[in-house]
Amino acid sequence: MAVYTDITEDDLIRFLAAYDVGALTSYKGIAEGVENSNFLLHTTKGSYILTLYEKRVNAEDLPFFLGLMHHLAERGLSCPLPLPRADGKLLGTLSGRPAAVITFLEGMWLRKPEAQHCREVGRALASMHIAGEGFPLKRANALSVAGWRPLWQNSEARADEVQSGLKDEIAAELAYLEDHWPKGLPEGVIHADLFPDNVFFLGDRLSGLIDFYFACNDFLAYDLAVCLNSWCFEKDGSYNITKGMALLSGYESVRRLTADEVAALPLLARGSALRFFLTRLYDWLMTPAGALVVKKDPLEYLTKIRFHRAIVSSAEYGLRREEASA
Ligand SMILES: Nc1ncnc2c1ncn2[C@@H]1O[C@H](COP(=O)(O)OP(=O)(O)OP(=O)(O)O)[C@@H](O)[C@H]1O
Numbered sequence: 001m002a003v004y005t006d007i008t009e010d011d012l013i014r015f016l017a018a019y020d021v022g023a024l025t026s027y028k029g030i031a032e033g034v035e036n037s038n039f040l041l042h043t044t045k046g047s048y049i050l051t052l053y054e055k056r057v058n059a060e061d062l063p064f065f066l067g068l069m070h071h072l073a074e075r076g077l078s079c080p081l082p083l084p085r086a087d088g089k090l091l092g093t094l095s096g097r098p099a100a101v102i103t104f105l106e107g108m109w110l111r112k113p114e115a116q117h118c119r120e121v122g123r124a125l126a127s128m129h130i131a132g133e134g135f136p137l138k139r140a141n142a143l144s145v146a147g148w149r150p151l152w153q154n155s156e157a158r159a160d161e162v163q164s165g166l167k168d169e170i171a172a173e174l175a176y177l178e179d180h181w182p183k184g185l186p187e188g189v190i191h192a193d194l195f196p197d198n199v200f201f202l203g204d205r206l207s208g209l210i211d212f213y214f215a216c217n218d219f220l221a222y223d224l225a226v227c228l229n230s231w232c233f234e235k236d237g238s239y240n241i242t243k244g245m246a247l248l249s250g251y252e253s254v255r256r257l258t259a260d261e262v263a264a265l266p267l268l269a270r271g272s273a274l275r276f277f278l279t280r281l282y283d284w285l286m287t288p289a290g291a292l293v294v295k296k297d298p299l300e301y302l303t304k305i306r307f308h309r310a311i312v313s314s315a316e317y318g319l320r321r322e323e324a325s326a
């Protein structure tokens, strides 16, 4: 359960006095997520999410994340909105953490997504890329290729505790990606963490996207690679090409990939798999015993790195186009 910072009822009531949300009737910690502390609030006016921003969120980046949610919502994308305080600010402080109250998005995330859901996610991702155009703030991707080596250096010495041989394999993978990382692909605002637990559905209809706290400016196709990794593999580690085809064709029904993006997809997928491997490995090794969070398995992403390493052409992902075999 991701509640790193606890709150008291008295502090919460004082904090909520700055918002137009009515009186608090109940609240509870949310047993999901690994990054921030989240609470579900019920008040006399409705339901809200309270988020306390934790370790990986730099307070200076919060105006980017919160402003982006407004920008996307104004352009018709379904996502939660941070509520303004009486002083007009979107952020306050609670239990010593930056904190925001966010509108509650109806829906559930899918534990077992199918191909039709992958198609919906592809469409929503491309729509987000288009809706993000014109957003004036910028934020570099701290977890792209330049950020991987410092992350790796924190866990490298203990990597073989998780699996023998890991230290050498990841060192070689990282060096390869640093040397071959693509340049000059189309860029824009990306979500960067659009896993199934960040996409809500009502029945089979996608109802919205949440958790914009890794959003940044980077290659648009990198975002698609994150989704290929998080939506199109089965629990046994196998790639599901039907889901891959659905995701890619859903994306391309809204925004067509350029030939360069198609050619770069295997590398981007490798890089994205390494990024999640590295943050998971770090958390696996460094999260103190007893923390109220379910740690995620880094080895799931080692399997994906190996899969992408063997890919020769994006056609193998199910991208049915001439350029895919270029
Ligand atoms: N706006 C919202 N409306 C409804 N539920 C929400 C909303 N925001 C968060 N939640 C609930 O809180 C859970 C955790 O939220 P979120 O994914 O933002 O946390 P996180 O710690 O940043 O997670 P992650 O591990 O995905 O980075 C979600 O799975 C969902 O159940």
Ligand SMILES: N[C@@H](CCO)C(=O)O
Pocket (backbone or CB within 6 Å): 034, 035, 193, 195, 276, 279, 280, 296
């Ligand atoms: N979506 C990430 C957690 C948030 O960074 C993962 O599954 O590793």
